[in-house]
Every structure is written in C-alpha cells, then in structure tokens.
Amino acid sequence: MIEARGLTKRFGEKTAVDDVTFTVRPGHVTGFLGPNGAGKSTTMRMILGLDRPTAGTVTVAGVRYSGLGTPLREVGALLDAKAMHGGRTAHNHLLLLARSNGIPARRVDEVLDLVGLRSVARKHARGFSMGMGQRLGIAAALLGDPAVLMFDEPVNGLDPEGILWIRTLMRSLAAEGRTVFVSSHLMSEMAQTAEHLVVIGRGRILADTSVREFIAANATSHVRVRSPQLGELGPLLARRDWRVEVDPDGSLRVYGADPAAVGDVAADHGVRLHELSPVQPSLEEAFMRLTGDTVEYHAGGRPVPPAPEAGPVSTAREGGAPPAAPPPPEASSPDLPPTAPDGTWRGGDA
Numbered sequence: 001m002i003e004a005r006g007l008t009k010r011f012g013e014k015t016a017v018d019d020v021t022f023t024v025r026p027g028h029v030t031g032f033l034g035p036n037g038a039g040k041s042t043t044m045r046m047i048l049g050l051d052r053p054t055a056g057t058v059t060v061a062g063v064r065y066s067g068l069g070t071p072l073r074e075v076g077a078l079l080d081a082k083a084m085h086g087g088r089t090a091h092n093h094l095l096l097l098a099r100s101n102g103i104p105a106r107r108v109d110e111v112l113d114l115v116g117l118r119s120v121a122r123k124h125a126r127g128f129s130m131g132m133g134q135r136l137g138i139a140a141a142l143l144g145d146p147a148v149l150m151f152d153e154p155v156n157g158l159d160p161e162g163i164l165w166i167r168t169l170m171r172s173l174a175a176e177g178r179t180v181f182v183s184s185h186l187m188s189e190m191a192q193t194a195e196h197l198v199v200i201g202r203g204r205i206l207a208d209t210s211v212r213e214f215i216a217a218n219a220t221s222h223v224r225v226r227s228p229q230l231g232e233l234g235p236l237l238a239r240r241d242w243r244v245e246v247d248p249d250g251s252l253r254v255y256g257a258d259p260a261a262v263g264d265v266a267a268d269h270g271v272r273l274h275e276l277s278p279v280q281p282s283l284e285e286a287f288m289r290l291t292g293d294t295v296e297y298h299a300g301g302r303p304v305p306p307a308p309e310a311g312p313v314s315t316a317r318e319g320g321a322p323p324a325a326p327p328p329p330e331a332s333s334p335d336l337p338p339t340a341p342d343g344t345w346r347g348g349d350a
C-alpha cells in the first residue's frame, strides 16, 4: 500500500505537486495518468525518497521510504531504465544491489530468468537495447520480492512483444496481491492493464477511481452512421432529442440514441445506411476530456471530440470548460448541408 497525504513539492516558484492525497491499494494495477509536466515523476520520486516533500507525507507499507531498513525488499521501482551503470554486467549490477539489501545472491539468477535476460547476464549493460535495459530495470525492481512495485513509463520504446510481456507481468504481480503503481502516456495500454486510476493535472488529483467509472464519468458512447444520403439523414436525426456531430471523414456521431432507433429513422425515410455501429468511449477520449484544460504543453493538433452538452463530467473536475469542439469537416461533400461552427447539425430546417 502507498499512502500520500497532502503531498506537496515546490521547485522555487513552481508547484509541481500540490496537496495530493491518494492511496494505492494491493491486488490490482493502478495507473498513474496525467499530461506532460503534471507531476507524476515528482510524485514517484517522493514516494522513493529521491525528492523531499515541501509539505505532506507519503508512506510505503505505513513507513516513509527513509525509514525502510532494506528498501528493495519493500518497494521495487523502475524510474529511469537508462540510469544504471553501463560498465557492469547485468549479473554484477543485480548482485551489487542484492548485497546492499541483504538479498541472497541466488535471487539474481531467479530474476534474470524471470525477465528473460539469463543468456546475456555476463554482458555489459551498456550494449543492451532499450528493451533489454527495461528488462534489467524490472529485474532490479523484482530483486527483493517486494510487495510494492512502481513503474514510470515502463513500456517506453518497447516493441509489441515487450509491451505484451510487461502488461502480463504487471497484471500477474498484482494478482499475487502486490501493489502495482504504473505511470504511462499510452491510454490504450493502460486500458488493458490497469483496473484503477489516479489522474493528475497541474500537480492536483483530477480523479481517483476505477477505469470503468472513469470512462463512464468522462466520455459517452455514440452511434456511428455512414450513409450516401447524409444530407437527408443528418437533419432528420437532429430533430430528435439527440446530438449529432459530423466527423472529419463525413460519418455522423449520434449521441443519446441507440443504433436501432437511428436505423428506424433511416428506414422510415427511405435513407440507405452503409454503417450503423455502437461506439464505446475509450479511456483516451475520457482522459482528453478530463485533462484537456490542464495540459501545459500543447501542440497545434486537432482538438478532442466533445461529448454531448448534457453528458456527465467527473465531479473531481477542477472547473473550466470542456475542451473545444472539433472543427467542421474540412472538405464539404455536396451531400452535406452546412454545420454549425461547433461541428453539430442544426436540425429542423435543412
């Protein structure tokens, strides 16, 4: 268990972590999400005693990191896989760590086996690929067989096989009853790995909830519709109590309706459909919606799709408007009547 209470870190004028309180529980993978600069690494560094909190406390198994006699036996962490001594062999690197934490030398071979590095155990780590470096970092984290594990961006730079391996490993470590806390920018990956989320933005907790509840609270399902007669169909759908948006590829998103109801409207008016499919919201969509106005570093890219006006938003939201609506379709098809500036249809008069 990791417990942060009122945890705060200021670097001069900059408040990197701002009065953060959360608990990471054993038995499932907890994802730690936030835009760049949100305060994830600083929080993890404070958990590991690498940064001293300006205020508040954080404990592992009820004890501050500095109070842990043999820390590797309590908490294993992968913060920066490149931070190891490249001049040592993988075996020696782990052996030194084991000795300084009172861990028997035989455990080195066990973890090398576990991460698949046994065959390169006597090679210098400086010659390792990114994936091998990550595996060695994970071997170090597992060395003391700790009940608490933390991984900062563990799948960074890994190939699909490596990503799958880490996902399976994290889930099995959690299934053994360990506390697994992992940060990542890869939403699709987190959606498959984590059951619980702690979301941070500009140093503050934005959400602390299950993945399922997080998606339900911050994004809404819709029906995707493609038709060669969108010019007729769009206004017909918009006359209902549904919100209809046009995607850049010319398909429609219908919020508030189920596919059967949309299909019935089309059939009643003799409109042909080429696609009618329910779309479940993704973790990425929910994350972008919740954190959109906490992002510190923006690229000039396409804004996130909006959820319906009446759609639920997280009660943990710090305030401020949801992210901007998408622009109208770039190239208007002859079959598409004009849309409103927010990309929605104005029903009733087309």
Ligand SMILES: Nc1ncnc2c1ncn2[C@@H]1O[C@H](COP(=O)(O)OP(=O)(O)OP(=O)(O)O)[C@@H](O)[C@H]1O
Pocket (backbone or CB within 6 Å): 011, 014, 015, 016, 034, 035, 036, 037, 038, 039, 040, 041, 042, 043
């Ligand atoms: N040693 C430091 N000195 C000054 N500012 C710092 C220091 N470390 C972090 N910061 C600032 O604190 C904020 C939080 O940084 P942090 O690295 O914790 O964010 P993060 O969520 O891990 O970001 P990323 O996803 O980009 O890794 C940022 O604005 C960062 O510039």
